[in-house]
Every structure is written in structure tokens, then in C-alpha cells.
Amino acid sequence: QQQVKQSPQSLIVQKGGISIINCAYENTAFDYFPWYQQFPGKGPALLIAIRPDVSEKKEGRFTISFNKSAKQFSLHIMDSQPGDSATYFCAASKDNTDKLIFGTGTRLQVFP
Amino acid sequence: DARVTQTPRDKVTEMGQEVTMRCQPILGHNTVFWYRQTMMQGLELLAYFRNRAPLDDSGMPKDRFSAEMPDATLATLKIQPSEPRDSAVYFCASGYQMNTEAFFGQGTRLTVV
Numbered sequence: 001q002q003q004v005k006q007s008p009q010s011l012i013v014q015k016g017g018i019s020i021i022n023c024a025y026e027n028t029a030f031d032y033f034p035w036y037q038q039f040p041g042k043g044p045a046l047l048i049a050i051r052p053d054v055s056e057k058k059e060g061r062f063t064i065s066f067n068k069s070a071k072q073f074s075l076h077i078m079d080s081q082p083g084d085s086a087t088y089f090c091a092a093s094k095d096n097t098d099k100l101i102f103g104t105g106t107r108l109q110v111f112p
Numbered sequence: 113d114a115r116v117t118q119t120p121r122d123k124v125t126e127m128g129q130e131v132t133m134r135c136q137p138i139l140g141h142n143t144v145f146w147y148r149q150t151m152m153q154g155l156e157l158l159a160y161f162r163n164r165a166p167l168d169d170s171g172m173p174k175d176r177f178s179a180e181m182p183d184a185t186l187a188t189l190k191i192q193p194s195e196p197r198d199s200a201v202y203f204c205a206s207g208y209q210m211n212t213e214a215f216f217g218q219g220t221r222l223t224v225v
Contacts, residue, residue, distance in 0.1 A: 102147075
């Protein structure tokens with residue numbers, strides 16, 4: 001019940017294309033869903049986050065879509081750029097704790 | 113430019129030796145996390161503190177790992193004795209409000225030979 005399942009493990013997209021990464025969770029007590037971006041040799045950094053009172057959140061080229069009934073959420077990267085090449089982690093936590101449970105990560109490669 | 117500082121950045125040690133990793137959280141942050149990252153397991157939460165008190169260390173092997181916050185500006189993660197399976201990148205992160213951004217350091221890459 002504590003797991004967050006992420007797919008795909010790796011993704012190759014051409015420049016200008018749309019990158020889509022999916023996550024699913026079981027614990028209905030989760031109510032905070034961030035996405036982190038990690039470049040090689042660096043720590044993860046918050047990219048965008050959503051709470052379950054909205055179904056979508058957009059920040060620039062990055063959008064989170066949230067489906068509460070299906071217990072799924074996804075990250076969409078529009079107009080993908082080579083600089084977006086990184087590993088992306090979804091995560092989830094419950095309101096009464098800071099304990100972030102991370103997905104297994106998706107390595108995104110964007111080719112020019 | 114506020115950031116989480118971890119030392120050392122890289123550590124190579126022999127099996128059986130004691131390893132201490134240090135973390136300076138961002139000033140004013142009251143929550144500190146220790147995560148371990150490996151290819152096989154991804155990012156695993158080892159322990160976390162709020163206001164220097166340990167809240168959850170269930171992800172940590174108790175027999176060899178220990179985590180402490182001697183003061184608000186320093187968190188330590190100690191492994192004694194170290195084993196080759198402990199080889200990983202260890203991240204410290206800090207935050208100041210529940211369920212908001214966790215700021216990660218650059219990590220300590222540990223290699224136990």
C-alpha cells in the first residue's frame with residue numbers, strides 16, 4: 001500500500017515531441033503528489049506538484065494530470081527539449097507526514 | 113543561495129570501516145531526510161527528523177546504521193561496520209513545511225570495497 005508504481009523505466013523522445021510518464025498508487029490517504037527531476041551527479045529537484053482537489057496543473061511546458069478515481073497521475077512534457085533529458089521521479093505522501101514515497105524513476109532522453 | 117550541503121561528496125572505504133556522512137540543512141528548515149539511491153531500489157527513505165527529533169527510521173538497518181541531529185545545523189548518518197552492499201548515493205534533504213518541497217543536497221557517493 002505504500003508503493004508508487006512508475007512507468008516506463010526509460011523513454012526516448014524526439015525534440016519537439018510529447019513525453020508522458022505515468023504513476024499509480026494504492027494508498028488513498030496520499031494527498032500530495034510531486035514530480036522531481038534529477039540530472040546526473042545532482043540531487044533530485046522539485047519540478048511540479050499537485051494535490052487531489054484538482055485534476056490538472058500546468059507550469060510552462062510541464063503538466064500533471066491527476067485521476068483520483070483511478071489512483072493515477074502522470075507528467076506530460078510538451079515540446080520536449082534535449083535539456084529535459086534527465087531522470088524523473090513521481091512521489092506521494094500523506095497529509096500527516098512528510099514521508100515522501102518515490103517511484104522507481106524514468107530516464108528520459110530527448111534527441112535533437 | 114540557500115542549499116543543502118553534504119560532505120564528503122565521494123567516499124571510498126574498506127569493508128568493516130566506519131563511515132560518517134554529514135549534512136547541513138538549509139537555515140530555517142525544520143525537517144531533514146536521509147535517502148539512499150541505488151539502481152536496483154531507487155530512492156529509499158532511511159530516516160527523517162523534525163525539529164531534530166527522529167520521526168521515522170524504519171527504512172534504516174538498525175544494526176549498522178544510525179542517524180542523529182546534534183544541532184539544527186548538522187545531521188549525520190553513520191554506518192558501522194560498512195559492507196559492500198551499502199555502496200550507493202546517500203542524499204540529505206530538508207524542508208520547512210509539511211508536504212511542500214524537499215530540497216536535496218548533491219549526495220555522497222559511497223563505495224565500500
